[in-house]
Amino acid sequence: MTETKQLLKEHILFSGIPDELVDRIISKSRIIKRKNGETLYSPHDQCRSMTFLLTGRLRMEKLLPNGKVVVLNNLEPGACLSEACAFLGKPYPVWVVAAGEVTVLSIPIETISELSGNNPFSAGLFMTLSQKLFRLQEKLELLSVSSAEQRVALYIMRLAGEDYEGEFSLPGTKTAIAGEMGLSRETVSRVFSAFLDRGILTDMGRGAYRIEDIEELSDILEDM
Numbered sequence: 496m497t498e499t500k501q502l503l504k505e506h507i508l509f510s511g512i513p514d515e516l517v518d519r520i521i522s523k524s525r526i527i528k529r530k531n532g533e534t535l536y537s538p539h540d541q542c543r544s545m546t547f548l549l550t551g552r553l554r555m556e557k558l559l560p561n562g563k564v565v566v567l568n569n570l571e572p573g574a575c576l577s578e579a580c581a582f583l584g585k586p587y588p589v590w591v592v593a594a595g596e597v598t599v600l601s602i603p604i605e606t607i608s609e610l611s612g613n614n615p616f617s618a619g620l621f622m623t624l625s626q627k628l629f630r631l632q633e634k635l636e637l638l639s640v641s642s643a644e645q646r647v648a649l650y651i652m653r654l655a656g657e658d659y660e661g662e663f664s665l666p667g668t669k670t671a672i673a674g675e676m677g678l679s680r681e682t683v684s685r686v687f688s689a690f691l692d693r694g695i696l697t698d699m700g701r702g703a704y705r706i707e708d709i710e711e712l713s714d715i716l717e718d719m
C-alpha cells in the first residue's frame with residue numbers, strides 16, 4: 496500500500512471506502528508540494544477541489560490592507576480543507592500557506608461528484624451541508640477572537656471583501672449580527688459608535704457604512 500493510500504485509509508472520511516475506490520480517488524487527484532512560506536491557495540483562486548493534508552503543516556491567514564497578516568488557524572496532517580467552498584464554487588476565503596515543507600492531495604470536485612453517482616439528491620445534500628459548514632467556519636473564526644473590538648473589525652473586513660471596497664452594508668439588524676459574533680447588541684452598538692467617533696467609519700444610513708481609515712481598522716487586528 497502506498498504511503499498516500501495508507502494516510503487516506505487512516506482518516507475517518509476514507510476509512511470505510513473500498514480499496515479500489517481509494518485507488519481511483521488517488522489516480523484522479525493531484526499531489527501538490529509547497530516549501531516553507533509558499534502559498535497553496537489564495538482568495539484569488541477559484542476553489543474546485545477538496546484538499547487533504549498528507550504531510551507538514553498549513554497556516555490559514557488573513558492579509559490586512561496594511562500588509563500585516565492574521566493567522567486564523569493552523570492545520571496538521573490529516574486535515575481536510577476547502578470542501579465547503581469546493582461544493583459551493585466559491586473562491587478560497589483565506590490565504591493557505593505552507594509552514595515548512597508540505598504535501599497535499601488535491602481531489603477535484605468532479606471526482607467527488609462522480610463517486611457520489613452524480614445523484615441530484617446527493618448533490619443537493621452536499622450543497623446544503625457545505626453552506627452550513629461554510630457559515631459555521633466563518634462563525635468559529637469570529638468566536639476564536641478574544642476582544643469584542645477585534646470581532647467587529649474582522650466582521651467588517653469580511654463584509655468589505657478581499658479588495659476592501661470602501662463601503663459595506665450590514666446583512667441584518669445589529670441584534671442578528673451580534674448573535675453571529677457571540678456578542679450582545681449593546682456591545683456591537685458600542686464598538687460601532689467607537690469606530691464612528693474615531694473616524695474609522697462613516698454612517699451612510701440604512702445600515703450602510705463607509706470605511707474611512709482602513710489602516711487603523713487593520714491595526715486593531717494585528718494582535719489577534
